[in-house]
Each structure stands twice: as C-alpha cells, then as structure tokens.
Amino acid sequence: MKKEIENFDVIIVGAGIAGITTAYYLQKERTKSSYLILESLDNYGGTWYTHKYPGIRSDSDLYTFGFEFKPWTSAPIATADEILKYLGETIKENQIDEKIRYRHKIIEAEWSSKKKSWILKVERSDTKKIIYFSCNFLMMCQGYFRHNEGYTPKWKDMDKFKGKIVHTEEWPENLDYKNKKIILIGSGATAATTVPAMASKANHVTMLQRSPTFYRTSTVGTEELVERLNKFTDDEKWTYGIVRQQILINQEIFIRRCIEEPEVVKEELINEVKKILGPDYDIEKHFTPSYRPWQQRITLTTNGDLFKSIASGKVSVFTDEIDKFTSNGILLKSGSEITGDIVATATGFNMNILGDIQFTIDNKKLHLEETVTYRGMMFTTVPNLLWVFGYFRGAWTLRAELLARFLSRLLTHMDNLDVKKVTVALREEDKKMKLLPWIADEEFNPGYLSRVMAKMPKSGDKPEWVHNQNYWYEKDTIPTINLDGEEFLYD
C-alpha cells in the first residue's frame, strides 16, 4: 500500500518554549516556508505542562526566560500556570495553534539524500495509528529530558517501605500530604521549590541530600528598576527591554566573577544563607558545596523561603548517603534513620537525546556519538537538522531564540544558493583536531548529562566545534556566522 505523506518545508519537533519560538520566527522571517509542529503530548508547554509538583515555578526570571518579542509584565519569578498562560497567549496572538498537531509522537526519522528530505514515522498517542510526514528541514525542539519519567536511583529495600514513593516529575496531582511526614531526596532547583511549598501543609519535611548545593536567597533584584521605569512610561515593550538588558548584564558580571573569584562569590552566597539560619546552624556540613559556584546551576530560592522554613523548624536537612530503605523510612550510612509517610525523589532526569527518535541517514543508522557537534546545534554527517539545547547558566529561551533566527537565515541562504541540502563537516584544518566529550566535566556536570555522555556527540577545541555556554559570546557570533564557510557543505 502506498503511504500517504503530508509534506512541509520545516517540521518542528515539540511545542515547548523552543518549538513556539521557532514557529514565531519562521512565520516572521520565512513567510513562504510551510511548517508544522508535531507534539507527542496533548498540550503545549512541554516542561511547564508536565511538571505538577507542589510550588512548581521558574528558576530564571521571566525577563530573560520570556520571549524577546513578548513583554513579561508580572513578577520576575513565575509559576508553571503563569508560564503556560504566557505561552498560550503567544500561540494565539500569532496563530500558531493551527500549525500544531498534538498527540503526534515522532518515532523514526529517515533522511534521503536523493530526495533531499526527511520522512517521519509518527505514532498517534490516542489511536496508536502510524502516519507519515515529510519535510526538507527538521528543527529539533524536543528539550533535554523525557517527560513523565524521572530518574530515581535503585536503592536497597525500596520495596520494604510502607509509605508512598513518588518522583517529582511523576507527581500525582491529588497526592494528599497534609499533616504527613515527608522525606524529600535531592537539593537542586526542584527540591528548593518543593520543600518550602510542602512544608506549609505537611507535618514535617526532611530534605535528604548527598552533598550541598549553592543557593541564592534573593530574587533578581530588578523590582525597584521596574517600578521606576513604570513611573516614566506605560510602554511595556520599552520597560521589558531595559529590565531584560539590566538582568543580562548583572548575570554576565556574576558569571565572570564566579570564574575569576570563585572563593569570594562562594563566601557571599553562603553568608546570605547564614544570615537566615543563624550562627549555630551547621552551614559547613549542609550548605558548603565542594564544587565552584556555577559549575552546576545555582539554585534560586524565593526570598530565602527554603531557609526560612528550616529556621522555623518545619524542615530539617540531612547530608548523608542512603544505606537502605526501611519499612518506616530510610537508614543512612551514618547509622541514623529518618522516617516518613511519603518519600519524594527529586533526583533528576533521564535525557531524551534527539527526542528518542531513531534516525537513519541514507539507510544507515545514525550513531550520534560518532558525530562532532557544530556549535552545539548541528552534527557532522546529519543533514538539514538543527538541535536546540539552551544555556545551563542562563535562560533557555535566549538560545532558543538565537537558533530559531539562525534557522531562518540558513534557509534563506540555501534559497539564494538554490540548494536543498546542508551538512556540516570538519575542514582540512580540523581533521587532526583532538576530539573531546560534548561538555567538559569541569564546565558543567549534572548527573543527567554524565549518565549519557558516551552517547552524546563529540566536540573539538575550536570555536566552531564547541557547544559554547556563553550567551554574550553567542549573541554576536551566531547571527554573523559565515554561511559560506568551508564547514558548510551544500547540495
């Protein structure tokens, strides 16, 4: 039977922040390109749609996490519902809704150099029917982790625990934790949100961490600037633009300080925590990380709410390792036992590399780990595909926007050359280049990345072959990439 195939110029994988950004810029800058977004879930928003744990909110300020083209006008830190509302408005205002097909999970992608197109095998999540699409260019906006499937390490005797064990990514919406004793395992952004949110209703929350994390106790600090600007004008775009720039500059200065004077920044961050917890609290043990600030994302607390709930006695912290689960809780390697009715695991993600799609290039299975990344967005041997992976240290959207605009520029360049295929390849001068892991461990080392590093593309030691994490560098570099450079092969 002949397959029925719907064809588009560009297919965008995923209707999260990155997919919506790409759609916006394609519509604006490539008016003649046809495009479609395929989304496996039944709604837009990705991260902000699937996460339901108590207190879920952004970790970035929405002045930089929001889109450049749509002013954010509320408080800088936003709840998932507020972010979803903002994304919903963006979709509606730009008529992107008619371009999204929900419940369409791409499972295979096959590139043909002869036809210069991708064929996508898609499963409808409601009917399980298999259907096919084709496109000239694939924009991978699949995010970086598997939705609704958190990473929980396997601890001894977990099955002996009489209470409930839930991962924060798989949170049952109606989970009743009122007056219950909670053990929360983890200390990252999710823990910092969930612990104070649960503490307000629960009997007690114990935060169990293997090692300490850096936290910020104040929000972005631009509230006063917003207030002052609002006195001058009611032009939201103007205020948004200025505040956004101010935050970006503050972040740049802060990141530079983290690298140039890590010990000073470390002390400043820890002193803020000390101010709330007081002199008798064991800060050395629980809140003094061994890594340098910014080697992992610095976790934001809303005005120190995590520490205020510790100071109030509603939350206690254990820094220890798990020996095994018991019927009432967890036995720690130190010999102490902590008890609880519910164990919540905020222990990270499972990476979703290229949307867990099986890729074939001209009948050969793609082994992504054998490719070299071009600036963390394209891969050698993989034609007509761009991958959106945002910043670890800044708002994800900043990079999603840069790459969405790069896609439009690349497509226009291809039109001008009258070609339909682009691949990146190592130049003569790159052929002896030392190949390195995708991201250096000392640069950024969260567990979800380390677990899959062997499956990730390689990087090199020249700017073209590095996934750079510096927005200030990329904001000037990406828009001015020489598309006639030798590393681009067109056909």
Ligand SMILES: Cc1cc2nc3c(=O)[nH]c(=O)nc-3n(C[C@H](O)[C@H](O)[C@H](O)COP(=O)(O)OP(=O)(O)OC[C@H]3O[C@@H](n4cnc5c(N)ncnc54)[C@H](O)[C@@H]3O)c2cc1C
């Ligand atoms: C709890 C939490 C809080 C966060 N807070 C921040 C923050 O404050 N600031 C920040 O910068 N970053 C934050 N992040 C990172 C966050 O994931 C990104 O900022 C951003 O939301 C990612 O957007 P995205 O569109 O790239 O990916 P996602 O939001 O992951 O969306 C990807 C979409 O692609 C779909 N998809 C994937 N594979 C397929 C397939 N094969 N077929 C069809 N569809 C597919 C998914 O269903 C999903 O809807 C946070 C992450 C988490 C988990």
